[in-house]
Every structure is written in structure tokens, then in C-alpha cells.
Amino acid sequence: MKDSPKLSKQDVEHVAKLARLELTEVEIEQFSKELTSVLDMANSLSEVDIGELAETAHVTGLENVTRGDKVKEQLTIEESLANAPAKDGRYFKVPKVL
Numbered sequence: 001m002k003d004s005p006k007l008s009k010q011d012v013e014h015v016a017k018l019a020r021l022e023l024t025e026v027e028i029e030q031f032s033k034e035l036t037s038v039l040d041m042a043n044s045l046s047e048v049d050i051g052e053l054a055e056t057a058h059v060t061g062l063e064n065v066t067r068g069d070k071v072k073e074q075l076t077i078e079e080s081l082a083n084a085p086a087k088d089g090r091y092f093k094v095p096k097v098l
Contacts, residue, residue: 007032007039 012032016023023031077090086093 006036011035 009028009032012023012028012035015035016028016031081087081090081092084092
């Protein structure tokens with residue numbers, strides 16, 4: 001396994017700045033080692049032989065269950081508006097949202 005180059009102090013400071021973190025010198029050194037270890041682990045995945053594996057988009061094999069569309073009797077406009085607290089002609093009347 002090829003090790004990743006150790007992250008420099010500047011790399012860790014840059015990541016900390018992006019995350020809006022204030023780190024001490026001790027934390028910077030600690031995170032440099034830990035982040036390098038994480039990158040090494042991620043790089044080790046490139047060594048896995050996946051040549052015989054079938055491509056998958058979903059590993060469980062489950063499929064989405066949906067019902068078919070069926071045309072049914074619909075409510076009329078008057079029936080739809082019958083219990084509306086406020087209406088304006090053929091429309092529901094609602095408070096303005098700004």
C-alpha cells in the first residue's frame with residue numbers, strides 16, 4: 001500500500017479555515033497525523049480488485065413499489081370549496097405570504 005504524503009501544517013490550517021475552526025499548534029499536529037491516516041485508508045481502496053464484481057446502483061435488490069394510475073371520479077369545484085374557511089370565486093382564499 002502506497003502511503004499518502006503527510007499533510008503539512010498549511011494543509012491543516014487551510015482545511016480548518018474552510019471549516020471555520022480555530023486550532024492550537026498541538027491540534028494542528030494531531031490533525032495532520034489523523035487526516036493523513038484517513039487519506040491512507042481511502043487510498044487503500046484503490047488496491048481492491050473489483051474486476052469480477054457486477055455494477056450495481058442499489059445493493060439490496062429492492063424495487064420501488066408504486067400503484068398504477070387510475071382515473072377516478074373527482075370532486076367538483078363547488079365540492080372542493082364547500083368547507084373552505086374563505087374563498088374567492090373558484091379559488092381558496094389564503095393570507096398573503098411575504
